Amino acid sequence: MFDLLRLKHFKAWRQSISIELKPLTVFLGTNSSGKSSIFQALLLLKQTVVSPDRTVHLNLGGNEVSDYFNFGHFDDVMSRNASSNRFDIGFEFHKNGNVDRQESPAAWVQNGAFSASYGKTSLKAAVVQEMSISGEDVLFRLVRRDRGAYSAFVGQEPQPRGKSRLYAPQRSIALSPEAVSLLGVDGKKAEDISLAIRRQIESITYLGPLRRKPERDYVWNGTMPGDIGIDGSRVVDVLLSSALAPAKDEGKGAIIESVSHWLNRMGVADSIEVRQLGRSTRYEIVVHRDGVDANLRDVGIGVSQVLPVVTLAFFVPKGSTIILEEPEIHLHPLAQAVLSELFVEVSQQRQIQFLVETHSEHLFRRLQTMVARQVARENDCRLYFVERKGADAELVHLELDGYGRIGH
Known part of the structure; x- marks a missing residue:
């Protein structure tokens, strides 16, 4: 789980800022205030880490298929009127659960x-x-030194172990094989730390505010997709896989049942079902409500827009971090409020971290109520308000007490 995010001179965040993150962190604020830039810093690191070019320092985007965003050039990311010609990104994290040294070489981190x-x-x-x-x-x-050479340091040692162009970092987070070799026994530790950092970044899943409208029917290819897409375009593939070929893994086989449960709690559907069309290889998603069966395409847009949000909560592996922008879009107030319950319960049960950008006062108020009722602990959630001060973004911590009240 990400515990802290640090930014400086990154887009709207000109001043140095440290943002404490919890299992559920909610960002509120006006449009274009800088909320999305917080998420973009993490997503910029992720599209760098998964880049096929290991020599890249920071993948600013341009590939519409594999990249989350096209950030343009360095000057498009750099804050205006910054005090130096650099920007900084950093984070701290911890792993959930017990150490399993058989899990990966980086399990000790x-x-x-x-x-x-x-x-x-x-x-x-x-x-x-x-x-x-x-x-x-x-x-x-x-x-970095002159002519692109890099000095490699261990701990607080005043002198570098060596200096070479061959020691340039890879994908921002990793030491090159030459640097690892230079460090000897310490190089193995550096590799393990880099792998742990990579796994943490790879655990991020992002769902944007613009989600694709549903089709009337679908063909199932027989496999579970690796992700649902930033626009939720592959959410039906997940539901088809869950219904037609339930996996033994708890997080996969029970997806459609869990989704139906939460849609019912939101009051937007009694349940959903995957139904085969005749003897063909095509399937439709049927929404049941008040004794009426309807194709997903024929029900209110709110159902199809929240479907990726709910599905994602049960699709990602335990310990993942989900970034959501405007999960409440096209939902009525009650359903928006229930989203808070979804985030809190899934975070507790599946150790999922939710980083949420929202304009919903209903979602925010329900979270306050849950803290007051001790369903959610104030230390497990964090609320921020982002506002603009001229060209700069400013972050205000909305601190909740044990009664769900915002402190002054």
Whole structure:
């Protein structure tokens, strides 16, 4: 789970800021205030980490198929009137659950941190000026020197272990094989920390505010998709897989039942069902409500728009981080409020972290009520209000007491 996000000179966040993140973190604020930029920092790291080019320092986008965003050039990311020609991104995290050394080589890294400062190349791309990774009590740093060479440091050692262009970081978070070899025994620890950081970033799933309208029927390819897409376009593939070929894994086989349960709690449907069309290989999603069966295409738009939100909560692996923008879109007030219950319960039951950007006062108020009723603990959720002060974004912590009241 991400515990802290640090930004400086990143888009609207010109001043240095540290944002504490909880299992459920909600960001409210006006349009164009800087809320989405917070998420974009993490998504920029993710599209860099999954880039096929391991030598890239920061993937600013351009591939419409594989990238979340096209950030343009360095100057488009850099805050205006920044005090230096660099921007910084960093985070701290911890792993949920017990250590399982059989799980991965990085299983011992239960707490870690990443930080990088980026400068600009002559081609207006981003290049790492300084990078640090740490896990437990071990720290590694790379510092860019003249002509693209990097000095490699371990801990607080005043002198670098070595300096070379071959020590340039890979995908922002990893040491090159040459740097690992230079560090000897410490190099193995650095590899494990980089892998733990990579796994943390890869655990992010993003669902944007613009979701695709449903089709009348679908063909199932017989497999469970790897993700549902940033527009929820593959959500029906997940539901088809859950209904037609239930996996043994609890998180997969019970997806359609869990989705039906929450749609019922929201009052938008009694349940949903996958139904085969005759003897064909095509299927439709049927929505049951008040004794009436209807194709998903023929019901209110709110059902299809919230369907990816609810499905995602049960589709992602335990321990994942879900980033949601405007999950409440096209929902009536009661359903918006129930979204808070979904986030709190799934976070507690499946150790899912939710980072949510919303304009819904109903979602916000229900969360206050849940804290007051001790259904949600105030230490497990965090509320922020983002506002604009001139060209800069400003973050206000809306601190809740044990009665769900906002402190003054």
